[in-house]
Amino acid sequence: DQQVKQNSPSLSVQEGRISILNCDYTNSMFDYFLWYKKYPAEGPTFLISISSIKDKNEDGRFTVFLNKSAKHLSLHIVPSQPGDSAVYFCAARQEDTGGFKTIFGAGTRLFVKA
Amino acid sequence: ETGVTQSPTHLIKTRGQQVTLRCSSQSGHNTVSWYQQALGQGPQFIFQYYREEENGRGNFPPRFSGLQFPNYSSELNVNALELDDSALYLCASTTGAGNTIYFGEGSWLTVV
Numbered sequence: 001d002q003q004v005k006q007n008s009p010s011l012s013v014q015e016g017r018i019s020i021l022n023c024d025y026t027n028s029m030f031d032y033f034l035w036y037k038k039y040p041a042e043g044p045t046f047l048i049s050i051s052s053i054k055d056k057n058e059d060g061r062f063t064v065f066l067n068k069s070a071k072h073l074s075l076h077i078v079p080s081q082p083g084d085s086a087v088y089f090c091a092a093r094q095e096d097t098g099g100f101k102t103i104f105g106a107g108t109r110l111f112v113k114a
Numbered sequence: 115e116t117g118v119t120q121s122p123t124h125l126i127k128t129r130g131q132q133v134t135l136r137c138s139s140q141s142g143h144n145t146v147s148w149y150q151q152a153l154g155q156g157p158q159f160i161f162q163y164y165r166e167e168e169n170g171r172g173n174f175p176p177r178f179s180g181l182q183f184p185n186y187s188s189e190l191n192v193n194a195l196e197l198d199d200s201a202l203y204l205c206a207s208t209t210g211a212g213n214t215i216y217f218g219e220g221s222w223l224t225v226v
Contacts, residue, residue, distance in 0.1 A: 006156075032213045043116070043204055043217035044157065051213075089156050093213065096162075099145065099169040102206075102215055104156035 003027045004092050006105035015114050019077040023090030023105055026071065030092035034102070035064060035075045038087045047088075048075070080112045116140060118218035120205050126224045127195050135190045135221045137205030146188040147215060148180060149204040157204055163188055192223075200225045 005024045013019045021035075031052045036044035050057040050064045050073070057064050063076045077084055090105040117140035127133050139146050145164045149157035159172035163182035177193040186207075192199055202222050206215035 004156075034214060036217075041219075043118075043219045045116075046214050046216060049214060096170040099162055099164050101147070101159050101162060101170045101172070103159060104149075106154070106156045 002106075003030075004090055004103050004105040006090055006108050008108050009106070010109040010111065012111040012113065013080045015082055015112055016079045019075075019080045019084065019110055019112065021075040021077075021088050021090070021108050021110065023073050023075075024071060025073075025092050027092070027094060027103075028071070029094050030103075031095070032093040033064070033066060033073050034091040034093070035062075036089045036091060036104075037084075038089065038107070044089055077110075080110075082112050082114050085110055085112045116216040116218065118205060118207050118216055120203075120218040120221050122221060123219065124222045124224075126226060129195055129197060129225055131195050132191065132193045133195060133223060135192075135203050135205075135223070137188045137190070137207075137218060139186045139188065139205075139207030140216055143207035143209055143212070143216075144186050145208050145212065146182055146186065147206050147208075148188070148190045149206065149217075150174075150199075151202040151204060151220070152198075153201075160190070195225045197225050199223065 034049040035047040038044040087107045119138045147162040148160040151157045162170040182188045202220045206217045208215045
């Protein structure tokens with residue numbers, strides 16, 4: 001039972017254009033959503049997050065949009081740069097017995113072509 | 115640089131053996147969680163420790179166990195290793211009320 005889904009395993013974008021990475025979730029109890037970036041041979045690095053009470057959060061070139069009614073979030077990168085080439089993971093947090101746990105999608109590999 | 119350190123970075127074990135992986139959390143973080151990331155998949159939640167007590171567990175068998183110490187560092191132990199246990203094991207830390215978890219570089223385990 002995959003609660004966080006990233007249906008596109010890969011995405012290729014030209015440098016300078018917009019990259020849009022999508023994520024769908026099934027659990028309406030998720031209260032916080034995050035995006036992580038992962039380069040080979042490194043651990044995932046936190047990128048940007050959004051609370052379930054908001055619909056948009058922006059940080060420089062990165063913007064995350066949340067559509068709660070559709071249970072969908074997306075990450076926009078504008079303008080895309082070759083250094084953005086990495087695997088991007090969508091994650092969602094839910095309260096669990098005694099604490100919280102963060103659930104991850106399978107990831108989308110982004111290729112930004114120079 | 116997240117301040118979360120893991121050891122060892124790489125190791126090879128034989129099927130049936132036991133392994134212990136270690137993690138030092140970021141300063142001030144009292145909550146540690148462990149994830150397994152197999153090739154081509156996202157991190158899968160194993161369990162979480164808060165103030166030395168397990169307070170959340172994913173869908174992993176009991177041969178996956180852990181500890182958290184008073185200084186908030188943590189261990190992941192896996193008994194009776196199987197070939198499918200070959201993966202990247204990630205440790206992440208946060209504060210008890212923290213929204214964001216921060217990962218270490220991971221420990222690559224190969225079971226042969």
